[in-house]
Each structure stands twice: as structure tokens, then as C-alpha cells.
Amino acid sequence: MGATDGQMDLLRFATAGSVDDGKSTLIGRLLFDSKSIFADQLEAVEKTSTDKGHGYVDLSLLTDGLRSEREQGITIDVAYRYFATPNRKFIIADTPGHVQYTRNMVTGASTADLGLVLVDARHGLTEQSRRHAVLLSLLRVPHLVLCINKMDLVEWSQETYERIHSEFTQFATKLNIPDLEVIPISALNGDNVVDRSENTPWYHGPTLMHHLEHVHVASDRDLVDTRFPVQYVVRPKSDEHHDYRGYAGQVAGGVLKKGDEVIVLPSGMTSKISGIDLFDREVDEAFPPMSVTVRLEDDVDVSRGDMIARVKNAPKPSQDIDAMVCWMTNEPLRPRQKLAIKHTTRTGRAMVKDIQYRLDVNSLHRDQEAGELGLNEIGRVQLRTTVPLLCDPYSKNRTTGSFILIDEATGVTVGAGMINSGS
Known part of the structure; x- marks a missing residue:
């Protein structure tokens, strides 16, 4: 396999779910069933599971090593995990689900080809799962998978699956989600994760692993605008x-x-x-x-x-930038503020001209009275830059359409932006 093949044959996906939706177990199951864990790791997990009195191998232990770090307050906490099958290599960006971790999710999903939203079959869609879907669509993640987990706890009810499926599809019509797959699974038992389940004879779609291996991502990249x-x-x-x-x-x-x-x-x-x-x-x-x-x-x-x-298809250099910004620090973003900006390989300075509105990520309501953006908030912002940026709308190109904002005094990244337009 040549270097170029190797680069194209990689799928980056971001996982998002609430605390007890079984995200760690699902990632553990993907690693375990694709034989991407080492014998000593498995041995340790089996031993801990037995010590805890579980009657099963607790695969969530494979991915929960970061909990202690999380408790120590590591700031931008996105765990990246790698695994491979004979068909494809994968990078998983595992992002925490809570609202106070919006910035982490933006970090993890900004380069993802696919977003995986996990819901608990017993609870259906929550405010959190809606928020995850909104963020994934805002970040233009081209493929979305909704995994309805813990189907074993609702007796593999087709009616439950259909209800959550239709509720989510209805909600997704308000968003920009070009490709959606809804899969009923049990991460704990492995149903429809890697192997097809006999418990869902009514489900005719792919297993999660089959979908991850075969979803077509090469055409998502902009091959027109050089x-x-x-x-x-x-x-x-x-x-x-x-x-x-x-x-x-x-x-x-x-x-x-x-x-x-x-x-x-x-x-x-x-x-x-x-x-x-x-x-x-x-x-x-x-x-x-x-x-x-x-x-x-x-x-x-x-x-x-x-x-x-x-020559005939070049970006226009822009110093007036209209963008959606996710703010990532405690000190709010306010008009007239000056920050450093990094766009592709170019750096300069930017001044905040105006905050047009703050977006409520749950209801999609636009608050036009908002005078500032607080930590983890997203809003539409007008910036004026000292150097012209050679940018495209984020909807066209996620690389030339994005930037980060940096606090000049500390060098810390304080915001991430998605460009609507420049002039």
C-alpha cells in the first residue's frame, strides 16, 4: 500500500454520548472485536471485572483510563484511540458529553469524517443527544450514525427503535446532515457492533463496524477548489x-x-x-x-x-470575517477585544467588531441581545483582521474555512471559528 493509499484509507470519527449511554463499552467492544487490544490489556480488564464481581468482561475499562485525568481538571480533554481492520484504519476522538465540554467536542469533531451519537434505548433522545447532533452538523461532519444502545434492556423492541429513529430523523431535517444511519445495538453483548445480531431480525441495515469500514469518505473532500x-x-x-x-x-x-x-x-x-x-x-x-x-x-x-x-479559482483575500465562534475560556468574548488569529499557516491579529447573536445549541434559538459569549457558548461574530485571510466558507472547505483565536498574553487557544463568509 502506497503512502497516498494509506492516507486515503483512514476514517476519523468522533463519539458523543451522555455519561451512562455506554460509550466506553462501545469503544471497548470495537477494539476488542476487531482484535485491536493487547493480551496483557485484556488480562488486566478480565481480572478487574472478576474482582468487581461482574459476570462479564467489562470492556468499558479499556477506555476509562482517562477518568482520573479528567478529575484532575485537564482542560481540552479529547482521548484519541487508534485501531485497524484489514479494510481501514481508524482514529476515534472520544469526547466527553456534558455541556461544559462543548469545546472538547468541537476540538474532537472538527476533523472527523463521521460522528457517532449514542442514545440509551430506555431514555430515547435527550437534550444532550440533540445538542451533539447540532454540534456535529455545525461542524459539517458529513456522516452521522445514531446508535440506539441497550436494546437488550427494552427486549429488542422494534417499536422503540422505530420511535427513536423517526424522532431523530424529524429533528435532523432542521440540521445539515447529508448522511444518517440509525443502528440498534447492545454494546455490552456486541449485538450489531461487529457481528450481526439474531435479536434484530427486523433490522436490515449494516452492523456498526460494516458501516464504519465501508462509508465512502474520499468524496467528502473538496477536490474542485485547489x-x-x-x-x-x-x-x-x-x-x-x-x-x-x-x-x-x-x-x-x-x-x-x-x-x-x-x-x-x-x-x-x-x-x-x-x-x-x-x-x-x-x-x-x-x-x-x-x-x-x-x-x-x-x-x-x-x-x-x-x-x-x-488562477481562475482562487480564494479572495478577506479582512472582514463573518464566522460562527465557539468560545473556550472563562473570560467572555466581547466586542472590541483584540486577539491573535491562526488560519491555515497564516497568523495575524483580529479585533471583534460585533457579536450578532448567541446560538442556543439545544433549541437553535438565536439570541440577538447577547452582548458577549461565555465559556462553551457558540455565536455569530464579525472580526476585522490585520492580515488578509485566504479563506473559503467552512461549508465548502473545513480547512480553509476554519481558524483559531489565541490570547496574545498567554498563548492559549481561546476560540475556534467556522467562516460563513469573508469580504
Whole structure:
């Protein structure tokens, strides 16, 4: 498998659920049934389960190691776990469910291809599961799976499944959710997680693992609008490469090909791509999320923070930014505040011009009287930046459409933004 295949064959998914919905057990079950845990880990879990008097192997113990850290107040707490099957590699961003952890969920879901919302079959949709769905749709996570867990505790009732399914589907019509799958499971017993369950003869959809392995994510990436933020300029010091000059970065959109006519922004200089290097070899083309070094025919002035794009399809440099911002710190966000901003590889300063409204993430109500955004709140904000940002709407490109806000005094990330438009 080549490097490019390996990069494309990766699914990032974010899990969200309330405390007792069985999220840890579900992740443990995926790791266990896909044989992605080590024998000594399993032995420890089996021993602890027996010591606690459980009549079963408590798979939630595989993922609950972070509880103690959580209690020590680690701030942005997203646990990333890796596992693989013969078909695909996976990264799970496991985010805590409570409202005070909205910022953690935004962090974990911002790069996810798929969001997994877990509900307890006995309780159905809660305010929390609705909030998770709203956040996942706001972050434009293209695929959503609703796992109705603990189906064994409602006697595998098809009626319960249908009721929660229709309630959620109705709610989802208000949101931007292009692809939704609803799966009845028992994480504890493994029904419909990796193996199909005999307890649900009425359910004809995929198991969770089958869906995770086969959901098509390559087409979610923007392969039309070419965007290449330059991370750094490569000029080897050795004599044999003295005339080599390349621009390294990660492709954020579109396809770059040798011979393409490109424009460098913000200077507006044009040139052609003379070559694309991947590690120690040349490739004919590059697409998201490949990290490559691009060489140009002309010796144009390019530096970190610049963007290489197609001549006829370039982002407009913008200093007035309209965005949805999730605020991540105790000190509220207020108009006239000055912050550092980081957008792709470009940094600058920004001033808050206006807070248009605060969004209630449960009801989708827009509070236009809100004069500030508090911790974990999300609102529509107008910013003015000192440097032009080479941005796209977040709905078009999640990389060039997002930014972070940084407190200049402490260097701490205090906000995450999704751009509606720039001018």
C-alpha cells in the first residue's frame, strides 16, 4: 500500500454520548472485536471485572483510563484511540458529553469524517443527544450514525427503535446532515457492533463496524477548489541541491498536477508547477490530505502563510470575517477585544467588531441581545483582521474555512471559528 493509499484509507470519527449511554463499552467492544487490544490489556480488564464481581468482561475499562485525568481538571480533554481492520484504519476522538465540554467536542469533531451519537434505548433522545447532533452538523461532519444502545434492556423492541429513529430523523431535517444511519445495538453483548445480531431480525441495515469500514469518505473532500497553504520553504544546504527550492505543506483542497498554472496569494504572482515531491520521490498529482513539496517553474517570492491556488479559482483575500465562534475560556468574548488569529499557516491579529447573536445549541434559538459569549457558548461574530485571510466558507472547505483565536498574553487557544463568509 502506497503512502497516498494509506492516507486515503483512514476514517476519523468522533463519539458523543451522555455519561451512562455506554460509550466506553462501545469503544471497548470495537477494539476488542476487531482484535485491536493487547493480551496483557485484556488480562488486566478480565481480572478487574472478576474482582468487581461482574459476570462479564467489562470492556468499558479499556477506555476509562482517562477518568482520573479528567478529575484532575485537564482542560481540552479529547482521548484519541487508534485501531485497524484489514479494510481501514481508524482514529476515534472520544469526547466527553456534558455541556461544559462543548469545546472538547468541537476540538474532537472538527476533523472527523463521521460522528457517532449514542442514545440509551430506555431514555430515547435527550437534550444532550440533540445538542451533539447540532454540534456535529455545525461542524459539517458529513456522516452521522445514531446508535440506539441497550436494546437488550427494552427486549429488542422494534417499536422503540422505530420511535427513536423517526424522532431523530424529524429533528435532523432542521440540521445539515447529508448522511444518517440509525443502528440498534447492545454494546455490552456486541449485538450489531461487529457481528450481526439474531435479536434484530427486523433490522436490515449494516452492523456498526460494516458501516464504519465501508462509508465512502474520499468524496467528502473538496477536490474542485485547489488550495495549498505553504508551511515552509525548502532550500537544502547541500551543494548537490543548491538550486532546489520547494514549498512544503498539506493540500487543503483540489488536485495539484505537474504543469498546472497557479497563482501565489496574496502577492498575485503566477507560475506553473514544475514538480511535486513526496518524501524521496516525485508524484504526478497531490490531493487532500497529502503532505507534499511543490516546485514552481519561476523564481517567485513565496513564504510561509502564502497560498498556492488555481488562477481562475482562487480564494479572495478577506479582512472582514463573518464566522460562527465557539468560545473556550472563562473570560467572555466581547466586542472590541483584540486577539491573535491562526488560519491555515497564516497568523495575524483580529479585533471583534460585533457579536450578532448567541446560538442556543439545544433549541437553535438565536439570541440577538447577547452582548458577549461565555465559556462553551457558540455565536455569530464579525472580526476585522490585520492580515488578509485566504479563506473559503467552512461549508465548502473545513480547512480553509476554519481558524483559531489565541490570547496574545498567554498563548492559549481561546476560540475556534467556522467562516460563513469573508469580504
